[in-house]
Amino acid sequence: xxxxxxxxxFDPIHYGHLLAAERAREACGLDEVWFIxxxxxxxxxNEPNADTNARLxxxxxxxxxxxxxxxxxxxxxxxxxxxxxxxxxxxxxxYPGRTFSYIIGSDRVNDLPQWHRIEELARIVAFIGVExxxxxxxxxxxPVYIQDRLTIIGMPLIDISSTEIRQRxxxxxxxxxxxxxxxxxxxxxxxxxxxxx
Numbered sequence: 699x700x701x702x703x704x705x706x707x708f709d710p711i712h713y714g715h716l717l718a719a720e721r722a723r724e725a726c727g728l729d730e731v732w733f734i735x736x737x738x739x740x741x742x743x744n745e746p747n748a749d750t751n752a753r754l755x756x757x758x759x760x761x762x763x764x765x766x767x768x769x770x771x772x773x774x775x776x777x778x779x780x781x782x783x784x785x786x787x788x789x790x791x792x793y794p795g796r797t798f799s800y801i802i803g804s805d806r807v808n809d810l811p812q813w814h815r816i817e818e819l820a821r822i823v824a825f826i827g828v829e830x831x832x833x834x835x836x837x838x839x840x841p842v843y844i845q846d847r848l849t850i851i852g853m854p855l856i857d858i859s860s861t862e863i864r865q866r867x868x869x870x871x872x873x874x875x876x877x878x879x880x881x882x883x884x885x886x887x888x889x890x891x892x893x894x895x
């Protein structure tokens with residue numbers, strides 16, 4: 699079974715994440731895509747705004763209509779900094795018989811050489827780089843051991859980011875149609891990302 703891994707804080711998950719996962723699944727013949735919210739990503743300085751339970755719940759709500767998508771709490775349960783190498787080794791141990799590929803945005807592809815134990819990681823997973831219009835990936839600048847394990851796929855430009863969603867919610871502006879309806883309802887009901895009065 700071929701499994702794509704979508705990692706990130708998902709703070710909150712939005713339609714851009716879902717479209718990237720579906721494009722990767724289709725283009726690379728993946729059987730499933732597993733969404734794995736990170737506890738604390740190593741290349742981001744800020745703590746996630748929503749707590750771990752809320753972020754995981756939003757992922758569950760966002761993907762419940764798609765039988766090929768699954769949510770996994772492996773990094774939230776482990777806590778601490780979420781290194782991809784540790785996650786993949788745990789997944790291989792707990793789910794034998796599967797091959798894993800990381801689905802990452804074009805901005806993260808260029809960061810790959812900075813990933814923790816990247817040479818070891820590149821030996822055990824492949825990478826699927828999602829390239830959006832206007833965001834070119836300079837594959838030639840990457841080490842050969844990454845180039846050999848990297849597939850680039852295209853994706854339409856959807857200019858939505860979790861940062862923008864949080865800011866709009868804090869400013870009391872609409873976030874409807876940026877996130878799935880069940881995620882929207884969860885954010886509103888729990889007053890996530892709102893500024894205190």
